[in-house]
Amino acid sequence: MTRSLAIVENWPPELQEQLVAWRRHLHLNPELSFEEHHTAAYVEKNLREIGGLEISRPTPTSVVARLIGGKPGKTLALRADMDALPIHEENEFEFASAVPGVMHACGHDGHTSILLGVVSLLAGQRGQLHGEIRFIFQHAEELPPGGAAELVAAGVLDGVDYIVGEHLASQLPLGQIGVAYGEMMASPDNFTIVVKGYGGHGGFPHKSVDPIAIGAQIVSNLQHIASRNTNPLDRLVVSITQFTSGSSHNVIPDTATLKGTVRSFDPQVRKDAQQQLRRIVEGITNAHGAEYELDYLLGYDPVVNDHTLTRLAEEAAVELVGRDNVVQTPPGMSGEDFSAYQQRVPGTFINIGAGNPDKGILYPHHHPRFTFDEAALATGVQLFVRTAEKLLEWDY
The missing domain is CATH 3.30.70.360 (Alpha-Beta Plaits)
Structure with a gap:
């Protein structure tokens, strides 16, 4: 391996600008669980503009894109959630929610932007890829029975060997990445x-x-x-x-x-x-x-991370931010429907530090003044890509 797809010496400023633009559009136009019609259409439009993908709509408000490599190999799924919460936003951003009583108060706008960024980086690498990367833009994480179970029933994991998810975390400072071995969420x-x-x-x-x-x-x-x-x-x-x-x-x-x-x-x-x-x-x-x-x-099952996948994700994280900035995330009593995927295939869920008290970014998730440092978007993109590189074979 002569170079890394993930660690970009000169991070393209146009990609960072695009990540922020995607995020702010989504934040301005939030939609509740099972109602993400505009969001799904927006994601599909951007995926088609990127090109080189097989795109499907397994449910009315979700999108799946497949990057199928030129050679046989394993299949990795990467997941982002897209829904907002029934919270009236108290932030005064120019891109604050335009929908009264609905807000992206958990970072899902950022998750969707991150995964679009991963697609934009990898779409042109199809010829070098052994296997497949499946990008899951999921609806309804916030409302049981949840979109993940619906997508699993629709077959989005058929043929998938592993799945990785990320969550922007305001409780972790910008520049840190949190990993958990085994039990993570209740x-x-x-x-x-x-x-x-x-x-x-x-x-x-x-x-x-x-x-x-x-x-x-x-x-x-x-x-x-x-x-x-x-x-x-x-x-x-x-x-x-x-x-x-x-x-x-x-x-x-x-x-x-x-x-x-x-x-x-x-x-x-x-x-x-x-x-x-x-x-x-x-x-x-x-x-x-x-x-x-x-x-x-009955809500979601507990999120329990696969040890082997978590170790590989931790290695990728160390390469990105250094050993001192990778922390062990203790089990917490929050919940996540990412567990529905883990019932079918090995998976791991990673926290991306996105808090920044110096900028006033310190409010918890589901708070009407929640936000995250947009510099964390690049970290999320690079961690996904670097982890994919470790799990799949590439020709360079």
């Missing part, structure tokens, strides 16, 4: 509990079945699932994140609604927590003469 299950009591006058509570008082007991007792019913060495989070009821200071309402999330890594812990939650809700409501409805939505 299974994010959600639930809604409706406590059905019997309303009445606030001055005569004995004539009512108070769903608020019952709901408060449910909140308190659900904390026992993690603290008293689960092995302390097993990672489990049970959080109530919403409690709504009532409309007046002197009226006991008929119902109370509680919403929350259960997050874990172990399948048995996940199953046990769901059963314990139902048992607690049923026991408390029965004890107080109330009824309940429980809607428990």
Whole structure:
């Protein structure tokens, strides 16, 4: 191997400008999960302008491009997600969201731009490639059941040997890359509990079945699932994140609604927590003469990275940013539907540092003032390409 496709001594300024232009267009025009019609059309248009690809639309709001090499070999898939969140943006950029109540608050605009940049660098290398690179521009990462599972069902991984994904991370400083061996993200299950009591006058509570008082007991007792019913060495989070009821200071309402999330890594812990939650809700409501409805939505499976792929990605990262700037990412209780791909083929998911407090870039993901340093786009492109180079054979 006489040269590297990834490490560009003189990074083309026009490519950096193009990455920023793609990102800002997408940020200005965000679309929610399963509604990414403009985004998918924009991606397809740019892919066709790049040329040299086989392009398909496996779902109405996703795009897949295949770069098929001139010689047989392995197939690598690279994935970017494209959807935005139902958040009203508070940034005052010139390219701030033009859609009220919708915002790219998780970096998916950057992920899409990065993958377009990878395509633009590699599209002309088809003759030197042994095998295939499959570029997956995925819809609906933010909303279960998620776009990844839908794309897997549509066959986008047929014939794929490996898959690699990246995520811009505001919690990591610009210039760092985070890798995780094995468990990386948890299974994010959600639930809604409706406590059905019997309303009445606030001055005569004995004539009512108070769903608020019952709901408060449910909140308190659900904390026992993690603290008293689960092995302390097993990672489990049970959080109530919403409690709504009532409309007046002197009226006991008929119902109370509680919403929350259960997050874990172990399948048995996940199953046990769901059963314990139902048992607690049923026991408390029965004890107080109330009824309940429980809607428990299983989210994504945990993201568990393949060790061999992660090692190769780490080697690529070290070559790009140096040993001191490659960090080990500890497991976290967030979720990602990249796990749907990992259920089918070996995969690894890498964090690209994109925070920069000196520029005021310090807000967390899903915050109305979230953003990232656009210099991280080049790092994302080069890491993808360098990792592809390590996984596939090229003629130079």
